[in-house]
Amino acid sequence: MAEKRIRVLLAKPGLDGHDRGAKVVALALKDAGMEVIYTGLHKTIDEIVNTALQEDVDVIGLSIYSGAHVPLSQKLMNRLKEKDLTDKMVLVGGNIPRRDIKTLIDYGVTGVFPVGARLEDIINFIKEKVKAYNEKIRI
Amino acid sequence: MKKSESDEIKDVILESGIKVKPVYGPEDIKDLDFDREIGQPGDYPFTRGIHPLMYRKRPWTMRQYSGFGTAKETNERFKWLLEQGQTALNVAFDLPTQLGLDSDDPFAEEEVGRVGMAVDTLQDMEEAFDGIPMDRISASLTINPVASVMLAMYLVVAEKQGISWDQVRGTTQNDILKEYIGRGTWIFPVEPSIRLIGDMVEFCSKNVPRFNPFSVCGYHIRESGANPVQEMAYAFEIAIAYIQEVLKRGLSIDDFAARIAFNFDIHGNMWEQIAKFRAGRRLWAKIIKERFKAKNPRSMTLRMIAGGGGGGLTIQQPENNIVRGAYYALISALSGTQTMALCSYDEAYTIPSKKAALISLRTMQILADEMGLKDTVDPLGGSYYIEWLTNEMEKAIKECMEKVEELRGMVQVIESGYIQREISRQAYLYEKKIQSGEIAKIGVNKYMMEEEMAEVEIHPFNPRVIEAQRRKLEEIKARRDEKKVREALFGLKKAARTHENVMPHVLKSVRSYATLGEITNVFKEVFGEFKEPVNL
Numbered sequence: 001m002a003e004k005r006i007r008v009l010l011a012k013p014g015l016d017g018h019d020r021g022a023k024v025v026a027l028a029l030k031d032a033g034m035e036v037i038y039t040g041l042h043k044t045i046d047e048i049v050n051t052a053l054q055e056d057v058d059v060i061g062l063s064i065y066s067g068a069h070v071p072l073s074q075k076l077m078n079r080l081k082e083k084d085l086t087d088k089m090v091l092v093g094g095n096i097p098r099r100d101i102k103t104l105i106d107y108g109v110t111g112v113f114p115v116g117a118r119l120e121d122i123i124n125f126i127k128e129k130v131k132a133y134n135e136k137i138r139i
Numbered sequence: 140m141k142k143s144e145s146d147e148i149k150d151v152i153l154e155s156g157i158k159v160k161p162v163y164g165p166e167d168i169k170d171l172d173f174d175r176e177i178g179q180p181g182d183y184p185f186t187r188g189i190h191p192l193m194y195r196k197r198p199w200t201m202r203q204y205s206g207f208g209t210a211k212e213t214n215e216r217f218k219w220l221l222e223q224g225q226t227a228l229n230v231a232f233d234l235p236t237q238l239g240l241d242s243d244d245p246f247a248e249e250e251v252g253r254v255g256m257a258v259d260t261l262q263d264m265e266e267a268f269d270g271i272p273m274d275r276i277s278a279s280l281t282i283n284p285v286a287s288v289m290l291a292m293y294l295v296v297a298e299k300q301g302i303s304w305d306q307v308r309g310t311t312q313n314d315i316l317k318e319y320i321g322r323g324t325w326i327f328p329v330e331p332s333i334r335l336i337g338d339m340v341e342f343c344s345k346n347v348p349r350f351n352p353f354s355v356c357g358y359h360i361r362e363s364g365a366n367p368v369q370e371m372a373y374a375f376e377i378a379i380a381y382i383q384e385v386l387k388r389g390l391s392i393d394d395f396a397a398r399i400a401f402n403f404d405i406h407g408n409m410w411e412q413i414a415k416f417r418a419g420r421r422l423w424a425k426i427i428k429e430r431f432k433a434k435n436p437r438s439m440t441l442r443m444i445a446g447g448g449g450g451g452l453t454i455q456q457p458e459n460n461i462v463r464g465a466y467y468a469l470i471s472a473l474s475g476t477q478t479m480a481l482c483s484y485d486e487a488y489t490i491p492s493k494k495a496a497l498i499s500l501r502t503m504q505i506l507a508d509e510m511g512l513k514d515t516v517d518p519l520g521g522s523y524y525i526e527w528l529t530n531e532m533e534k535a536i537k538e539c540m541e542k543v544e545e546l547r548g549m550v551q552v553i554e555s556g557y558i559q560r561e562i563s564r565q566a567y568l569y570e571k572k573i574q575s576g577e578i579a580k581i582g583v584n585k586y587m588m589e590e591e592m593a594e595v596e597i598h599p600f601n602p603r604v605i606e607a608q609r610r611k612l613e614e615i616k617a618r619r620d621e622k623k624v625r626e627a628l629f630g631l632k633k634a635a636r637t638h639e640n641v642m643p644h645v646l647k648s649v650r651s652y653a654t655l656g657e658i659t660n661v662f663k664e665v666f667g668e669f670k671e672p673v674n675l
Contacts, residue, residue, distance in 0.1 A: 015234035015250050017323015020363050023563040024570045026675050040673040041323045042238075044246060066234060067489050067600060068249040075249075095454065095488055097597060115454045115487060116583060118574055 006130050007057040011039040011048040013076070016066035021093060021115065025061065028119040034126070045075045052088055058130050064094040070103055077107045089129055093117065153411045155368040157531050163523035171526055176421065180475075180516040182436075184424040186417050186529065187517035188475040189440035194513035199471070200478040201503050202279060202444065203496050206231030206256040208604045210266035213256040217271060219493075225500055228278040229480050230267070231255030231490060232289075237324040239285045239659030242608035252604030254490055255281070259612050260652050264292035265299065273297045277308035279354070279444070279478075284326040286313035286353075287335055287641060288658050291649040294347065310351040310400055313339060316377040317356045319553045319669070320562060321363030326659065329554055331666035335641065337384040342642035344395045353381060354400040354444070361404035362450045363559075364566025367415045368532065370404060372539035373558070375423065376549040382431065392431040396438035403443055405467040405474075406451025413519060414528035415536075416445070416474035422533050446471040446479035446503075449486045456582035457595045460484035465502045472512040473519055479503055485595050492598045556672030563675065615652050623651040628661055635665040 010026050012019060019041060026036045037055050039048060052060050064072055073092055080086055089110045096104070096114040104112050111125050151159040160167075171177070178184060181191030190196065203225060206213045217228055232255040235247035241259050242251045251257050258264060268278075273296070282289045290311050297307045315332040318325045325332070339352040357365075357374035365373060378399060385395055403419075405412050424439040433439055448467050452460040461484045471479050481502060483495035491499070506512050519525045543549060543558075552558040569578070576584040631644035648658050 015238050015240075015247070015324075017318070017321075017325075019323060020321070020563070020566050023675065024567045027563065027567040028570075030675065036675065038673055038675055040671040066250060067253050071249040097488055119570065120574075 005033060005035050006059065006126060007035045007037070007055060008059040008061060008126065009037045009039065009048070009052050009055060009057040010061045010063065011043055011051070012041045013043055013045055013048055013062055013064065013072045014066065014068055015042060016064055016068070017041055018065035018094075019063070021065070022061075022063035025063070025093065025119070025122060029123065029126070032123040032127075034123075045072065045079050048076065049079050049083060049085065053083070053085065057088065058133075059089045059091060059126055061091045061093060064092065064096075067095075069094055069096055070100055073104050073109055074107050077109065081108075087133075089126070089133070091122075091126070093122075154366045154407055155411060155415075155532065155535055156366070157411075157528070157535065159528075163527055165523065167523055167527040168530070171530065176530075177520065177526070183428065183439060184421040185440055186421040187520050189420065189442060189477070191516075193475060193516040194472070194507070195516065198507045198513055199476055199503070200227045200277075201225050201500060202227040202229040202478050202480045203483075203491070203499055204229045204231050204281065204447075204480055205491065205496060206267075207233075207254075207490055207598065208252040208256060208601050209607055210256050210258065210263040212601075214267050214269055214271070216493075217267070220496065220500065221271070221276065223497060223500055224504060227276060227478070228271070230278055230280050230282075232280075232282055233257045234324070236655060237282060237285070239288075239326055239655055239662075241612060241654050241656035242605060243612055244656060248605070251608055253600055257604060257608045258289070258292070259608060259654050259656070260615050261292050261295055261649050262611065262615060262652070264289075264296050268293075268296050268300075272302075273300055274302045274306045274308070277310070279310040279312070281312050283312055283315050283318050283322075283324050284332060284335075285655060285659055286311040287339055287645045288649065288655055290339060290343075290350075290352070291642070291645045295646065295649055304347045305349070307347055308349045310354050311339070312356065312402070313353040314356045314377065314402075316380060316549055316553060317359050317374075319671075320373070320559055321359040322356075325669045325671075327662060327666040328669050329550055331635075331662075332669075333380065333384050333550070335662075336381055337388060338640045338642055340381070340385045340395050340398075341388055341390060342640055343398070344390060348398075351398045351400040352395075354402050355381070356402040358402045358404040358445075358447070360562070361448075364562045364564075364569060366565070367404075367407065367411055368535040368539050369562075369565075371415055371419045371422075371532075372536045372543065373549070374401060374403070375419075375426065375536070376540055376543045379426070380549045386431075392427065392433045393435040393438050396427055396431070396433055397435065397440070399442070401441060401443040403445040404448050404450070405445055405470050406448030406463070409466070409470050410524065410528055411532070412470050413474050414525060414532045416443070416476070417517075417520075417525070417529040418532035418536060420475070421529070422536055442477050444478035444480060445474065445476045447482040447486075449482045452482055452484070452487050453580065453582050454487040456588060457484055457487065459582055460486065461498055461502075464499060465506075468502050468506050469512075472506055475517060485597055488595060489597045492596055494596065554672070556674050559672070560674055612654065615654075619652040624648070624653045624657070627651045628653055628657060631658065632661045632665060635662060 180188040357370040361370040483491035
């Protein structure tokens with residue numbers, strides 16, 4: 001049986017309107033064979049969590065360029081915990097200064113890909129983590 | 140040339156798709172009619188510049204983007220920049236303000252005072268311009284869907300300073316169509332948004348004649364992934380959409396075209412950018428004269444702010460951005476810009492720190508005062524290559540405009556999401572070329588270094604701004620005359636529902652200390668909200 005395609009939700013939380021990065025990553029993930037759902041701009045964290053639930057995605061990618069990545073990521077991780085959706089892998093991209101990466105990982109974010117990250121690194125990271133996760137639940 | 144030599148050279152194809160030869164000579168511009176296509180600076184078709192003496196008479200305006208936290212903090216930064224020799228202001232608003240949300244709106248929480256200053260009521264604007272002579276220092280307000288509100292606040296503050304509206308200078312960015320393509324601060328659907336721009340143009344042409352009610356931004360279109368030809372072509376198509384809206388109201392082209400301003404991007408190939416601006420000036424003059432039958436030569440001039448190119452800057456080896464900024468400034472000066480605003484070296488991270496803003500300002504001052512850029516107009520004019528490339532760029536921009544017009548114009552291609560999709564796909568192809576090294580980017584795919592994620596000193600965020608703004612809002616609401624507020628907002632709603640110009644009602648609302656959010660909500664009730672076409 002063919003392996004299930006990885007489903008990714010790419011989301012633009014909050015008020016930031018820079019969507020070039022999110023759209024480029026969306027096109028790259030699609031080319032790599034993943035199902036990509038892009039939220040469009042100005043979404044609340046609740047809207048993003050609901051979409052992730054409805055679309056049954058494996059991965060939620062947040063794209064943030066306004067500098068609000070720390071409070072927005074924290075809000076998302078809290079909401080996922082409340083809804084018992086901790087099986088979703090969360091990635092954060094955007095103009096993230098290095099000093100903030102550890103903070104995001106501490107909140108439970110799986111990977112941070114600042115501006116300049118290689119597309120193939122993002123693709124490989126998602127594939128490996130999803131594969132490892134699926135193997136873990138099979139055992 | 141021997142065969143072995145010609146075999147060695149690689150093709151050079153510019154981002155806009157134009158192929159470049161290694162050498163140019165007289166035969167490449169033999170059909171060029173100097174008087175008709177180039178002419179003197181200050182004369183139609185303005186290829187060489189829009190003023191006869193350009194910088195010899197007055198150097199470009201220096202207008203660094205600034206604003207953060209509260210209006211008081213921003214006012215201090217404005218004054219400091221002016222003390223350092225900056226000649227005008229370029230105001231950054233935070234995202235809640237840009238999207239018409241008050242600082243106490245739950246959706247605004249993470250963003251109050253972050254990427255610009257927070258404005259909730261007239262009082263914030265009063266504090267921002269306190270002690271700044273608004274008849275001498277012009278401000279450019281980077282504000283789009285709620286530009287009418289910021290214009291009203293700006294005018295009331297000027298009035299309180301004792302400056303009559305006919306003396307007020309400044310610009311509201313107010314280019315909503317590009318917000319749907321890139322940058323993303325849209326609120327209302329396309330049609331009523333264009334109507335608001337029309338209302339402002341009509342109002343300003345009668346009451347604030349020295350104010351530029353909109354500045355069409357090729358800049359953000361290019362930042363979203365468009366090439367230089369598309370940047371200029373799409374900006375012109377957007378400007379045409381606004382012109383058509385204003386003409387519908389019975390104004391003549393010469394009533395307002397001289398106040399149309401543009402905002403363009405600079406990064407990438409130097410010669411391509413310079414030719415883009417020269418070609419753009421020529422083509423715009425022809426469009427305004429031939430298509431819109433303008434009589435006043437000033438209506439035909441392409442006035443622009445250019446200098447920045449955030450998309451050209453890199454997060455890796457950030458100090459290299461200081462050098463890039465200096466080259467972009469040089470390109471801008473060689474292209475005959477009216478106003479320059481450079482992206483600071485920390486642009487890839489955040490809004491500029493004090494140090495980064497000062498380096499940008501000094502970069503422009505060094506160019507103006509030390510390097511001879513003010514000495515003579517259009518110093519590259521007459522170069523075989525530049526004149527040839529100017530011709531090629533003009534042809535390509537025209538063709539690109541024709542394609543949009545075949546698809547029934549800019550409004551149509553934005554509403555359907557066609558143009559957004561085209562530009563995103565181009566951004567993806569560009570990114571792949573960067574990642575493969577096909578397009579060289581120093582520090583990114585060439586000459587990389589281990590410490591490439593070096594930290595730069597970045598502008599610190601003040602989380603206490605939100606409390607200060609909320610407190611101020613409470614105080615103002617307790618103090619103001621609620622009856623006046625309700626009356627003003629009611630009048631605004633009535634005007635928004637009909638074809639009456641909304642500006643007098645926005646002014647009345649602002650004077651009553653109605654909040655930005657309250658005014659925006661009136662528009663939302665009447666106009667509804669934009670539904671983003673999300674198709675990848």
